[in-house]
Amino acid sequence: MSVAENFEAQVEMVRANGEKFWCAVSGQVINPENPTEGSIWLYEDVTHQRQNEERLTRLASSDILTGLPNRGVFKDRLEHAIHKAQRQNGRLAVFFLDLDHFKHINDSLGHKAGDILLCEVARRIRSCVRDSDTVARLGGDEFTVMLEDIHSAQYVGKVAEKILSTTLCRICWITLK
DSSP states (O other): OTTSOOEEEEEEEEOTTSOEEEEEEEEEESOTTOGGGOEEEEEEEOHHHHHHHHHHHHHHHBOTTTOSBOHHHHHHHHHHHHHHHHHHTOOEEEEEEEETTHHHHHHHHOHHHHHHHHHHHHHHHHHTSOTTSEEEEEETTEEEEEEOSOOOHHHHHHHHHHHHHHSSEEEEEEEEO
8 A cells, every 4th residue: 555556355354243254355545646645445245255156166176965076176186196106206096986786776765865875985985094085976876085105005905995894885996106
């Protein structure tokens, strides 16, 4: 403002009652030739707009049913993990999983039952891996798991066994060096 330029930003503010909200703030000096004469400020609550933008971002990057990352996010994370492993001479493992007889479940019990099963399988797979690992839903009854920074094939095998024992999945796994 001291050089007579406009100011625009979105900032998180706190109301008198302690509630946080997002505010679009813009300011302009009254007299550009003498900025010390004062300025005019406009404030607009943009909390709902920010929430909608965040919701759209989540929808674009997540499987709507399970909340897991979607195929596009998995692809991006895999490319990043491969480059990281190459730079650091590390290893990663990728599992491809699909549910046995899922079509039969959908056909005999209905899509709602199938959706419940997919959500439960996603939860169970997630419980078998570290928070830093990636579990994604590719679509239908197909999931992927990416384990980064692995130190042994035995660890990968133990994770695969754990996933198999808690789900109805078939696993095809690949260790990348």
